[in-house]
Amino acid sequence: MSLVGKKFPSIAVDAISEMGDNLKINIFEEAVNNNKKVLLFWYPKDFTFVCPTELHAFQAALPEFEKRNTIVIGASCDTNEVHFAWLNTPKNNGGIEGVTYPILADTNRNLSNILGILDIESTEYSEETDSVIVEGSNVTYRATYLIDETGKIFHESVNDMPLGRNVNEYLRMVDAYTHIQVKGEVCPANWEAGKEAMSADRISTAEYLSAN
Numbered sequence: 001m002s003l004v005g006k007k008f009p010s011i012a013v014d015a016i017s018e019m020g021d022n023l024k025i026n027i028f029e030e031a032v033n034n035n036k037k038v039l040l041f042w043y044p045k046d047f048t049f050v051c052p053t054e055l056h057a058f059q060a061a062l063p064e065f066e067k068r069n070t071i072v073i074g075a076s077c078d079t080n081e082v083h084f085a086w087l088n089t090p091k092n093n094g095g096i097e098g099v100t101y102p103i104l105a106d107t108n109r110n111l112s113n114i115l116g117i118l119d120i121e122s123t124e125y126s127e128e129t130d131s132v133i134v135e136g137s138n139v140t141y142r143a144t145y146l147i148d149e150t151g152k153i154f155h156e157s158v159n160d161m162p163l164g165r166n167v168n169e170y171l172r173m174v175d176a177y178t179h180i181q182v183k184g185e186v187c188p189a190n191w192e193a194g195k196e197a198m199s200a201d202r203i204s205t206a207e208y209l210s211a212n
Contacts, residue, residue, distance in 0.1 A: 001116065004156055008038075008147045009114045014105040015073075016080040018087060023102060028151040030071055037070040037177075038147040039170055040104075042117060042140040046078045046086045047094065050164045054142070055096045057167045062101060068174045075104035077112060077139050109138070117143040117158060146173055148181075188212075 010028040017023060031038045041058065043051040058065075058072055065072050076083075083103045089095020106112050121136040142159035155173050159165060176187040185197040188208060196211075198204045 002156065003115065003145075003153050006153055007151045008145065008153050009111060010151075011111055011114070013075075013111050014080060014107065015102045016083045016087075016105060017102050018100045020084045020087075022080055025073065025102060025104060027073065027145075027147060030073070031147045031149055032151045034071065035069075035149050037068070037149060037174060038145075039065060039070055039072050039174070040075060040145045040147065041073075041165070042075045042112065042143040044119075044137070044139045044142070044161055045076060046082050047089075049094075050142075050162065051076075052086075052091075052094055052096050054164055054167075055099050056091065057165075059096075059099045059101070061167045061171060064171055065174070068171070068178065070174055072101045073104060074099075074101060075106060075112075075140070077106050077109055079107050080105045106140075112140050115143065115145075117141050119161070144170065146170065146177070148177065 008028045010026060012024045012026045015023040015025040027038055027040055043054055045051060055074060058074065062072055083105055086096050087099060088097060090097050109118060112118050117140045119137045119139055119141060120134055124133045126133050141161065142163065142165060144157050144165060145153055146155035148154050154177050172192060175193040176191055179185065179187060179197060183197065186200045187197050191197060196208065198208045
């Protein structure tokens with residue numbers, strides 16, 4: 001079920017800073033209290049393969065997000081200790097040394113479960129052990145959320161495990177949403193900052209289509 005247009009869940013989650021400080025981060029409060037947009041991206045596991053390429057890609061784009069008043073936060077279900085070990089592993093050895101944004105450690109899966117982004121094929125109750133048996137990896141897909149200054153989700157996307165994200169698309173989405181906030185216009189297909197947008201009416205649409 002899509003969460004676009006809804007408030008992001010207000011729940012505090014364990015996290016770690018680049019310096020190894022243990023934190024508690026509430027994404028909703030980060031947006032509202034700081035009057036900033038938030039980009040939250042989830043990845044399946046530390047010390048894997050596509051994941052470090054994405055973390056470094058978001059790090060490389062961090063100045064561009066900061067220019068756009070946007071906080072970047074990573075997240076997985078690994079522990080803070082594993083995150084910190086990965087943060088201290090050099091890039092040329094598959095690590096994420098040099099990443100400076102915080103990373104959530106949703107080890108109890110409270111937030112990822114609310115968001116519905118866990119890889120769970122099925123669950124089955126076992127009377128013998130009085131427990132629920134999970135089929136699937138029970139780690140997150142590559143889910144991404146863009147949250148505005150009021151805590152509302154204005155974009156979400158979920159990639160399967162092998163599919164890395166295009167970071168520039170999220171910069172474009174932030175630009176488009178900011179344009180809508182400032183100008184009150186709507187952004188057509190393939191819109192980029194500096195290009196013509198439209199009013200939300202039939203005449204403006206017709207004029208735009210005629211010109212493009």
